[in-house]
Amino acid sequence: MSDKLSKYRSKRDPKRTPEPVPDAPSPSPEGNAFVIQEHHARSLHWDLRLERDGVLVSWAVPKGLPADPGTNHLAVHTEDHPMEYLTFHGEIPQGEYGGGTMTVWDTGTYETEKWSEREVKFVLRGERASGRFVLFRTRGKNWMIHRMGSAVRDPFPPLSPMLPTERARLPKDVAAYAFEFAWGGRRLLVPIDGGRTDAAREHPWLRGLAESFGSRTAVLDGEVATLGGAEILLFYDLLYDDGRALLDEPYTARRAALEALELTGAHWQTAPSWPGEAGAVRQAAREQGLPGVVAKRLDSPYEPGPSKAWLFVES
Template identity: 85%
Template sequence: MPDKLSKYRSKRDAERTPEPVPDSLSSSPDGNAFVIQEHHARSLHWDLRLERDGVLVSWAVPKGLPADPGTNHLAVRTEDHPMEYLTFHGEIPQGEYGGGTMTVWDTGTYETEKWSDREVKFVLHGERADGRFVLFRTRGKNWMIHRMGAAARDPFPDVDPMLPTRRAKPPRDPAAYAFEFAWGGRRLLVPIEGGRTTAAREHPWLRALAESFGSRTAVLDGELTTLGGAEILVFYDLLYDDGHSLLAEPYTTRRAALEALGVTGGHWQTAPAWPGDFDPVRQAAREQGLPGVLAKRLDSPYEPGTSTSWLLLPS
C-alpha cells in the first residue's frame, strides 16, 4: 500500500519545523473533519484540508473561499497532510518549506456529495465557513473552487466618493455633527479582499495593509496627504466591512466600525474626529496649516457625490 504521506515527509525535517511529522496515519472520530488555515508564507493564502482515508487532502487557495457564486477562486492541489494538522498552528521557520505564520481560520465537519480525480463536491459545516462548494480540476495541480447556492455576503459597493458642500459658516447645531480635519489631499477608496487590494497597483506599499486584514473584506475611504514630509494615507470612513455594506448606516455606525479595525501603520492611519466640537478643531487646523474642517452629520448615510450632509468649512 503506498505511503500517502511520503511527499509530505520529504518536504519537512521534524528537527527544524514544529509541524507534525507522524509515522502512521490516523483519523477523526467520524472521518469527515476539515480545517482551513490562514498561512502568511511567501504570499498570503488559505489552506483548505478535507479528511479522506486517513489524511487531509489539501489545496492552497490564494484568495480564500469565494463568497459569491459568480466568482471562482484558484485552488492549487498540494501534498496530503497528516490528520494532526487539524489543530496545527504556529511559526514555520523561514527557509523551511512553507515558512511563515499559520493559524487555524476555521474547523469543523463536512459532507461529501461527490469525489473523483477531477471534481469534489462537499458541504462545509464550520463556524466561519458554511455552505456547498465544488472543486474542479483545470490543469495539472490547478483547480478552481466555486460556491454553490446564495451569496454569503453583500456585493462590494461600486460607488463614487461622498463629497462635502462648501460653507462659510459652521452649522447652527454642532452637536449633530462630528468635526474632522480637511487634509487637502487626493481621495482614495481602498477595496480589500483575500488579503489583497487593487489600490496596490498604484501604491505597492498598500500590500502590507491588505495582508494585515487576512480574510476580512473591506472598502475604506480616505485621502493621500503629506504629513511631516511623508506621504500618508488617512482613513476616515468605512463603506464595507466583513461582507456587509455600510452605505446605508449612519456616520456614527461607520465611524465606530472603522475605529474598531485599529488601522494604523507607517504609511496609513485613522483620522481623528471630534463630535460636536468645532472651535478647537478649527484652531488646530489653522495651527497645522490645514485648508479647513469637515463637518459630518452623525446620522448621515454614505451618499456618493456632493452632499449637504458633509460640509467643508474654512479654518
C-alpha cells in the same frame, strides 16, 4: 499500500519545523473532518484540507473560499497532510517549506457529495465556513473552487466617494456634526478582499494593510496626505465591513466600526474626529496650515457624490 505522506515528509525536517511529521496516517473516528488554515507565507493564502482515507487532502486557496457563486477562486492542489494538521498552528521557520505564520481559521466536519480525480463536491459545516462547494480540476495542480447556492455577503458598494459641499460658515447646530481636518490630500477608496487590494498597484505599501485583514472584506475611505515630509493614508470612513455594506448606516455607526479596526501603521492611520467641537477644530486647522475642516452630520448615511450632509469650511 502506497505511503500517502511520503511527499509531505520529503518536504519537512522534524528537527527544523514544529509541524507534525508522523510515520503513518492516523484517521479520526468520524472520518469527515476538515480544517482551513490562514497561512502568512511568501504570499497570504488559505489552506483547505479535507479528511480522506486517513490523510488531509489539501488545496492552497490564494483568495480564500468564494462568498459569491458568481466568482470562482483558484485552488492549487498540494501534497496530502497528516491528520495531526487539523489542530496545527504556529510559526514555520523562514527558509523552510511554507515558512511563515499559520493559524486555524476554521474547523469542523463536511459531507461528501462526489469525489473523483477531477471533481470534489462537498458541504462544509464549520463555525465560519459553511455551505456547498465544488472543486474542479482545470490543469495540472490548478483547480477552481465554486460556491453553490446563494451569496453569503452583500455586494461591494460602488467605488465613488462622498463629497462635501463648500460653505463659508460653520453650521449653527454644531452638536449634530462631527468635525474633522481637511487634509488637502488626494482622495482614495481602498477595497480589500482576500487579503489583497487593487489600490496596492499605485501604492505598493498598502499590501501590508490588506494582508493584515486576512479573510475580512472591507472598503475604506480616506485621503493620501503628506505629513512631516512622509506620505500617509488617513482613513475617515468605512463603507463595507466583513461582508456587510454600511452605506445606509449613520456616520456614527460607520465611524465606530472604523475605529474598532484600530488601523495604525507606518503608512496609514485613522484620522481623528471630534463631535461637536467646531471652533477648536477649525482653529487647530488654521494653526497647522490645513485647508479647513469638514463637518459631517452624525445621522447621515454615506451618499456617493456631492452631499449637503458633509460641509467643507475653510480655516
